[in-house]
Amino acid sequence: MATIGYARVSTTGQSLDAQLAALSTCDKVFQEKVSGAKDDRPQLKLMLEFVREGDSVVVTKLDRLARNTRHLLEIAEFLATKKVTMKIQNLGIDTGTPTGKLMLTMVGAIATFERELMLERQAEGIALAKQRGHYKGRAATAMAKSNDVLELAKQKLPKTEIAKELNISVSSVQRILKQLSKTN
Structure with missing residues (x-):
């Protein structure tokens, strides 16, 4: 025992x-x-x-x-x-x-029950803050590094290395490169 x-x-x-x-x-x-x-x-x-x-x-x-x-x-x-x-x-x-x-x-x-009520109140608060223009959501940290991603990609660095260098995910690197290729 x-x-x-x-x-x-x-x-x-x-x-x-x-x-x-x-x-x-x-x-x-x-x-x-x-x-x-x-x-x-x-x-x-x-x-x-x-x-x-x-x-x-x-x-x-x-x-x-x-x-x-x-x-x-x-x-x-x-x-x-x-x-x-x-x-x-x-x-x-x-x-x-x-x-x-x-x-x-x-x-x-x-x-x-209490947890579900808390989540419901939180969602209502976020919706109200969005409606008033006070809530913008989480800052897009990876997209802010688009220029750096492009620069490293031009240097022929692999996507995994770019992600590691900039401390973002590989999927973020892929998404940024895909978006940049559409605009060019």
């Missing part, structure tokens, strides 16, 4: 320190820096393969484990089939109890 921790942050700029401190009593902690919206998370997969009957998986917060109810319930069901319990520290949920199982399902549904 081991206590297995799982810690996750969305970006490389974020720190795992607070979660790791909260999971310090765990026998083993799996940690990663990847978006929770992705179902394909290598350390989560490893953790799910690693756990054995009688183990307990601990996370500091529900959103560190899953971003939507479907994914949360899939993980919970998978752990249940392996006879592994799950504990969410900030909510005091323990799926080793019937109440804990019920609370996990309810809280997961509420978290998904």
Whole structure:
């Protein structure tokens, strides 16, 4: 019977320190820096393969484990089939109890609902800002380098080298060259 921790942050700029401190009593902690919206998370997969009957998986917060109810319930069901319990520290949920199982399902549904509401409000805010002319979207960084792309292409540099040199994607280089060839 081991206590297995799982810690996750969305970006490389974020720190795992607070979660790791909260999971310090765990026998083993799996940690990663990847978006929770992705179902394909290598350390989560490893953790799910690693756990054995009688183990307990601990996370500091529900959103560190899953971003939507479907994914949360899939993980919970998978752990249940392996006879592994799950504990969410900030909510005091323990799926080793019937109440804990019920609370996990309810809280997961509420978290998904809140996220969908937030995304809806965000989209409405962006639409309103666009309507008022305050939102232009993200700056086109690759297109701003069109002259540099053209200059390097004239020097017969491969597209991959141009992309590397200018810190843009190869597809951006191809798109720029295609657009420039249409205008000439």
